Amino acid sequence: MFAVTAARIDAEDPLAGLELGERPDLPPPDGWEVVTVKAASLNYHDVWTLQGVGISADRLPIILGCDAAGIDATGREVVVHAVIGDPTVAGGDETLDPARSLLSERYDGTFAQRVTVPRRNLLPKPGVLSFEEAACLPTAYLTAYRMLFDQSGTKPGSTVLVQGAGGGVATALIILGRAGGYRVWATSRSETKRERALELGADQVFPPGARLPERVDAVMETVGQATWAHSLRALRPGGRIVVCGATSGAAPPAELNRVYFLQLSVVGSTMGSRDQLGRLLTFCEQAGVRPRIDRTLPLTQAADGFAAMIAGNLFGKVVFTV
Ligand SMILES: NC(=O)c1ccc[n+]([C@@H]2O[C@H](COP(=O)([O-])OP(=O)(O)OC[C@H]3O[C@@H](n4cnc5c(N)ncnc54)[C@H](OP(=O)(O)O)[C@@H]3O)[C@@H](O)[C@H]2O)c1
Numbered sequence: 557m558f559a560v561t562a563a564r565i566d567a568e569d570p571l572a573g574l575e576l577g578e579r580p581d582l583p584p585p586d587g588w589e590v591v592t593v594k595a596a597s598l599n600y601h602d603v604w605t606l607q608g609v610g611i612s613a614d615r616l617p618i619i620l621g622c623d624a625a626g627i628d629a630t631g632r633e634v635v636v637h638a639v640i641g642d643p644t645v646a647g648g649d650e651t652l653d654p655a656r657s658l659l660s661e662r663y664d665g666t667f668a669q670r671v672t673v674p675r676r677n678l679l680p681k682p683g684v685l686s687f688e689e690a691a692c693l694p695t696a697y698l699t700a701y702r703m704l705f706d707q708s709g710t711k712p713g714s715t716v717l718v719q720g721a722g723g724g725v726a727t728a729l730i731i732l733g734r735a736g737g738y739r740v741w742a743t744s745r746s747e748t749k750r751e752r753a754l755e756l757g758a759d760q761v762f763p764p765g766a767r768l769p770e771r772v773d774a775v776m777e778t779v780g781q782a783t784w785a786h787s788l789r790a791l792r793p794g795g796r797i798v799v800c801g802a803t804s805g806a807a808p809p810a811e812l813n814r815v816y817f818l819q820l821s822v823v824g825s826t827m828g829s830r831d832q833l834g835r836l837l838t839f840c841e842q843a844g845v846r847p848r849i850d851r852t853l854p855l856t857q858a859a860d861g862f863a864a865m866i867a868g869n870l871f872g873k874v875v876f877t878v
Contacts, residue, residue, distance in 0.1 A: 559668035570606035594687035621666035625690035692847035698828040700728035712737030721753040781805030848872030
């Protein structure tokens with residue numbers, strides 16, 4: 557089958573390790589099922605893999621891609637949950653299983669004509685969502701859903717700041733926050749992206765580091781080092797930063813005096829459980845939410861999507877069709 561593979565690790569030039577070509581179809585293990593992929597979406601995770609972040613060279617070659625929507629062996633339209641873990645070891649939440657992995661970390665991922673996953677990782681695709689839209693949900697939108705609705709400690713009507721508005725997770729946070737009754741403020745380096753964030757439902761937008769009209773209840777962090785100091789300053793006393801990523805660097809000054817004096821919380825968040833993905837699918841259906849797609853490309857042109865992500869030229873998700 558045709559697939560997009562991480563063949564080598566190259567921290568400086570991630571595209572150098574990207575290979576497009578034939579890979580063998582392997583028989584599914586017991587309890588696993590083969591899904592015919594119709595659409596898959598790109599995440600920064602796929603770039604990290606090519607750079608050797610979160611994976612070691614002995615796992616290569618491995619098919620990239622966490623997210624997919626497709627058709628299962630019985631002909632059902634499905635969305636693939638990307639977290640491979642055991643919910644029973646961690647109180648029903650497989651993201652807390654110490655042995656959990658994401659598709660494309662230990663098991664081949666979704667950038668292929670077919671992907672093999674545990675049967676419990678398949679959820680019915682709502683008919684109102686296209687395969688392309690559904691393929692955006694399992695990583696960026698699920699991560700945003702958990703950050704905002706489960707980890708932020710806020711309620712509808714609260715004010716949240718989303719750093720780096722253009723990204724896949726960030727656009728998801730704006731869309732879901734707006735639909736969930738939040739006042740969403742967003743920053744972006746680009747004026748064009750700030751305008752688009754307003755169109756998407758952000759209430760106000762700011763350049764990075766700008767003084768805000770008032771302090772916010774929570775900050776959604778995916779950028780890391782470049783925005784961390786601003787995130788700490790943006791919070792009201794007792795406020796919370798929810799962090800799921802650190803694209804610009806992972807070791808900013810912690811500013812512990814600010815954290816304890818203002819009694820701030822910093823909470824990590826990763827992906828979401830199968831139950832949360834089920835609720836996200838229903839939320840999209842009920843609230844009329846549709847993911848923001850920057851561009852859709854055939855899987856054979858995956859390298860163009862990777863290049864746009866590395867260059868930071870995106871507003872929303874890159875979707876590959878198969
Ligand atoms: N923990 C999890 O489960 C999980 C799940 C999904 C993603 N993540 C992580 O979250 C991060 C974002 O992922 P994504 O897929 O949304 O990536 P993406 O679509 O490439 O978004 C990157 C974002 O970072 C901002 N940015 C990048 N470099 C910056 C810099 N130097 N200064 C300021 N802003 C910068 C961009 O904002 P502007 O261009 O608008 O300024 C853009 O919003 C990644 O680190 C990823 O690994 C984690």
